[in-house]
Each structure stands twice: as structure tokens, then as C-alpha cells.
Amino acid sequence: MTSTEPAEKIERARAYLNQSLEYFENASKAFKDGNPEKAGEFLWGSVATALKALVMAKKGIEIKSHSEFWDIARELTRETGDMSIYESYKEANSLHSNFYDSRLSLDDIKNSSKKIAELVKKLRNLTKDAIRNQA
Amino acid sequence: MSQTVSDARKAIEIAKDYVTQSMRVSYWGDVLECEIDKEMNEWKVIFTASPGILAPYYKYEIFIDAKTGSVKKARRIEK
Numbered sequence: 345m346t347s348t349e350p351a352e353k354i355e356r357a358r359a360y361l362n363q364s365l366e367y368f369e370n371a372s373k374a375f376k377d378g379n380p381e382k383a384g385e386f387l388w389g390s391v392a393t394a395l396k397a398l399v400m401a402k403k404g405i406e407i408k409s410h411s412e413f414w415d416i417a418r419e420l421t422r423e424t425g426d427m428s429i430y431e432s433y434k435e436a437n438s439l440h441s442n443f444y445d446s447r448l449s450l451d452d453i454k455n456s457s458k459k460i461a462e463l464v465k466k467l468r469n470l471t472k473d474a475i476r477n478q479a
Numbered sequence: 480m481s482q483t484v485s486d487a488r489k490a491i492e493i494a495k496d497y498v499t500q501s502m503r504v505s506y507w508g509d510v511l512e513c514e515i516d517k518e519m520n521e522w523k524v525i526f527t528a529s530p531g532i533l534a535p536y537y538k539y540e541i542f543i544d545a546k547t548g549s550v551k552k553a554r555r556i557e558k
Binding site: 398399402403405416419420422423424470 | 506533534
């Protein structure tokens with residue numbers, strides 16, 4: 345992880361939030377196009393960039409590796425006491441893996457997408473609060 | 480391992496290692512003060528750090544023995 349100057353934090357966090365939303369919308373399009381693997385990968389992207397947004401907004405830190413996402417998900421779960429954060433994160437990660445080995449059915453991915461949508465919403469709200477408190 | 484602390488950079492390094500490993504503080508913030516008390520032969524480092532992603536930054540102080548590099552006292556000084 346690397347540190348960022350305070351002035352850049354909000355701008356970069358907002359950019360990640362926008363990217364997260366864009367990935368989420370792309371996931372919906374991919375579902376409609378009958379491409380579940382692609383939809384799953386966009387859902388993963390939406391979670392990953394929402395986590396990046398939150399960590400940037402709160403700590404000015406850039407997540408650089410895949411293992412750091414796991415650490416952050418565990419830490420957020422511990423801090424909030426909300427186990428669904430880690431469970432939904434794991435589902436998002438399994439969608440990411442599925443992009444390469446196509447094990448999951450369309451229904452599996454659609455079921456996961458509901459939980460992941462909740463997770464993204466929570467992360468977005470935490471990030472927006474952090475931005476609001478610093479603006 | 481015993482190590483003489485001859486400069487502020489080394490003292491800060493020790494403080495950083497200690498706070499992340501022994502005080503479960505994950506995010507280092509800023510160094511606010513770092514000075515040696517020559518009479519006591521100890522470094523005092525005051526800094527901000529945060530224990531979690533959602534947690535705020537708090538102020539901490541650490542006293543380090545300049546002769547051995549061991550941490551004599553460490554605490555959060557601001558709630």
C-alpha cells in the first residue's frame with residue numbers, strides 16, 4: 345500500500361466510486377446479453393473499486409494487490425461487526441475466479457449479484473460519508 | 480536485539496514497527512514530535528495512527544531507550 349497526499353484523496357475516491365458504478369451497470373448489461381461470466385467479472389470489478397474508493401477516502405491509501413482486498417474485507421467486517429461484508433466479498437471473489445473457469449451457472453451468478461449489490465451499496469455509503477466529513 | 484538509536488529516523492522506525500506489531504495499529508499517520516531527552520537518554524516520538532479503516536487517527540506517544548532501542552513506554556494519549 346502507498347500513501348496519497350490529502351488533497352488528492354477525495355478526487356481519487358470519487359473517481360473510484362464512479363468506476364464502481366460503471367462496472368455495476370456493465371454487469372446488468374452483460375446479464376441482459378446472456379454473458380454471465382462477463383457479468384460476474386464486472387460485479388467483482390465493482391466491489392474491488394468500491395473497496396479502493398473507501399480505503400482511499402478514509403486513509404489515502406492505494407490498494408495494490410489482490411491479497412490486500414482480502415485483508416481490507418476482513419478488517420471492515422471486524423470493525424463493523426457485519427459478517428455479510430466478508431461473505432459477500434467472498435462471493436464477488438468467486439465470480440472473479442469464474443471468469444477464468446466458468447463453473448457457475450447464470451442462476452448462481454444472479455443470486456450472488458443481489459448480495460454483491462448490497463455490499464457495493466454499503467461500501468459506497470461509507471465512502472460518501474468519509475468524503476462528506478472531509479469536504 | 481539491542482541497537483543504539485542515534486538519530487530521529489531510527490527512533491521513528493522503531494516507533495512505527497512497535498505500534499503496528501504490538502498495539503494493533505494498522506495505519507501510520509504523521510510524526511508530530513520526535514526528540515531526545517539527553518538526561519534520560521530516551522527518545523520521545525509523538526505521532527498519529529489509526530487502528531482501522533473506519534477508525535479516526537489518534538495521537539500516540541512512545542518512549543525509546545536510546546542505548547538499547549527498546550520501547551520503555553507506549554500509549555495512546557488522545558481519545
